[in-house]
Amino acid sequence: MGQETYRKLAFVASARPEAQTALAAVIAKYGNVDAAEADAIIPLGGDGFMLETLRRYLPLVQRGLPVYGMNQGTVGFLMNGFVIEGLHERLDQSTQTEVHPLKMTAQAAGGQVTDTAFNEVSLFRQSQQAAHIKISVDGRERLGKLIADGVMLSTPVGSTAYNLSAHGPVIPIGSDILALTPISAFRPRRWRGALLSGHAKVRFDVLDPVKRPVSASADNSDIRDVRSIEIEQDRETTLTLLFDEQHGLDEKILQEQFAT
Known part of the structure; x- marks a missing residue:
């Protein structure tokens, strides 16, 4: 008070x-x-x-x-x-x-980009082709190929924003949890995402980025032609x-x- x-x-x-x-x-x-x-x-x-x-x-x-x-x-x-x-x-x-907030480091066609997100970091397909994305958590591959419109990592604050619209979970403040949520997943069809520790380091690798280009968004800041992206909570x-x-x-x- x-x-x-x-x-x-x-x-x-x-x-x-x-x-x-x-x-x-x-x-x-x-x-x-x-x-x-x-x-x-x-x-x-x-x-x-x-x-x-x-x-x-x-x-x-x-x-x-x-x-x-x-x-x-x-x-x-x-x-x-x-x-x-x-x-x-x-x-x-x-x-x-x-x-x-989340701290994001993206490798894109134009070079490396760093940014901050208070709600979520999202990846989206940039063309009519579905995105193919490999997901790793703390250096270990967890999903070899997600076929979807995209995927996002959300903070508790952002869990009620776009994450909720994509049918992701609402996260209580203070829970020290991040929501990993697919956007219109096609394969694996039944994968609904994951809840991760607030200390987790998440990496997205875009598979076939030329044929299936992907853009990234840190809240409302956009980056085109992303190759890979690393995200973690900025605990400092x-x-x-x-x-x-x-x-x-x-x-x-x-x-x-x-x-x-």
Whole structure:
């Protein structure tokens, strides 16, 4: 729980008209400071904008600057409700959720690419041809050939995003588990993925990348013509997200598991 330390706030907003209107309203009431001088960053938008904000301010967030999102988008799973009044009090009473992103190193036709993902790292077929992907975990081959539209590795935070749409499992926060989920698997037809330790190192090798090209995505950052990709949790990076008391991210994930 907070200790009445969130007084200097840095507000940022997506380009949506409602988010821009909300931005003007909160700045008029609470002022606005540069993120480097703030006690917390307050993004106004949806989950996509939250991910953009984490990327944009990653050096500050890595050093412990917390992020408290307010929903001015569509889904808003990573956001709190938008209420102008009593913001300082809400922040002081908020709960903290610490998360670790994924660290990705990809070998592509254009060279090596490194990136960070907060939700998931995904591989997708780049043409009409199904992707052929070999999957290894901690240096040991686990699946010699997955024939599918693609495959993804998801964090607990991302387990309720694209992973859930692909029929992957919802993972409770704090479980230190990653979800490995196929996307429209053709062979093995009955393979539904796997739950891996948060310490696991996963490697995807693209088989026949010329005939069956594959692209990779770290959240919303895309890489074309991938040959191989290695992924592991970046345990040296801890991000702090703030949620209203009684409505933390762990509670949202639990609710999602009972959704009908």
